[in-house]
Amino acid sequence: MADFLVRRDDLRTCRIADSDPPSIESGQALLRVDTFGLTANNVTYAVFGDAMSYWDFFPAEDGWGRVPMWGFAEVERSEAEGLAAGARVYGYLPPSSQLVVEPADPDETGFVDGSPHRAPLPSSYHRYLDTAADPFYRADTEEMQMLLRPLFFTSFLIDDQLADDGLLDRGPILVSSASSKTAIGAAFLLAQRPDADLVGLTSPRNVDFVDGLGIYGRAVAYDDIGSLGRSPATFVDVAGDGEVRHAVHSRYGDELVPSMAVGVTHWEEFRAGDDELPGPAPAFFFAPDRVVKRSEDWGRAGLERSVADAWHPFCEWTGGWLDVRRGDGFEAVQSAYLEVLEGSVDPSIAHVLTL
Secondary structure, three states: EEEEEEEOOOEEEEEEEEEEEEEEEEEEOEEEEEEEEEOOOHHHHHHHOOOHHHHHHHHOOOEEEEEEEEEEEEEEEEEOOOOOOOEEEEEEEEEEOOOOOOOEEEEOOEEEEEEHHHHOOHHHEEEEEEOOOOOOOHHHHHHHHHHHHHHHHHHHHHHHHHHHOOOOOOOOEOOOOOOOHHHHHHHHHOEEEOOOOOEEEEEEHHHHHHHHHOOOEEEEHHHHHHHOOOOEEEEEEEOHHHHHHHHHHHHHHHHHEEEEEEOOOOOOHOOOOOOOOOOOOOOOOHHHHHHHHHHHOHHHHHHHHHHHHHHHHHHHOOOOOEEEEEEHHHHHHHHHHHHHHOOOOOOOOOEEEEE
């Protein structure tokens, strides 16, 4: 068995480790990890690995972590009743050759991993969906699903919360890291709402890209935040860059209706500029909490249908401009991870890794 491991206290230190192949007991199954996407979303999992327990999903040796990924795996062996070997599933995976799971209540749609160490963790990350019954799944869009589906789920929930909170007609919605996949998904959905005025905040080098997407009303470089008109506004902070956050808060102050912290694509600048932040305190947007709310409101199946209906048009639109870079093996995983970690990936490019 092979693992890609990252130092939890130094995300730039990483290595590939070999170990004995895992055995399985009664009630368990062995998944062979096939392929997964790697984006800034995975960096967010690493940055918040301790604070939000992302390291706990796939425990590793002391001081090291396995950064969670979204992708496809095959059931290699099964000692779990109701789950046959050979099924192809989509879900939350480690960057490892194999994963032992304890399938709970498997049916034609898939199963939930009932491993005891995952019980206290957010349930939205526990489910593995059988591609044969998954309403999202199409064989020709597997790469888009790995790269964008988990991000799009978050994008859908952001759009849903802003609408539910009545913020669409209360001034412009400022979205930082506007070239990131999560921001693009949210903007794609918000752009379909007639009252939404979207401002994409981005680095100077990405202004033309963001503007060319055609979903933001305007693209503004971070250096030009001071030129924005002062009025009531909503800030959706995907970048997590303290200096950008401070610039937005300084410009709008108490005019900010909410300041929603979504991600940390600018992970090294997360704490910068937090001293004496004007305006409302940023509130962290935790997608699993929103999943729980909408699952209670609509039922889990209703939520999945709503997201799937929104997903297919987005997937087709994104396929027109996203350049997928494919890599094979653990060395390719390490190279892609370090490239994404350093923020050097062009926004029109995304990595898919096959083991």
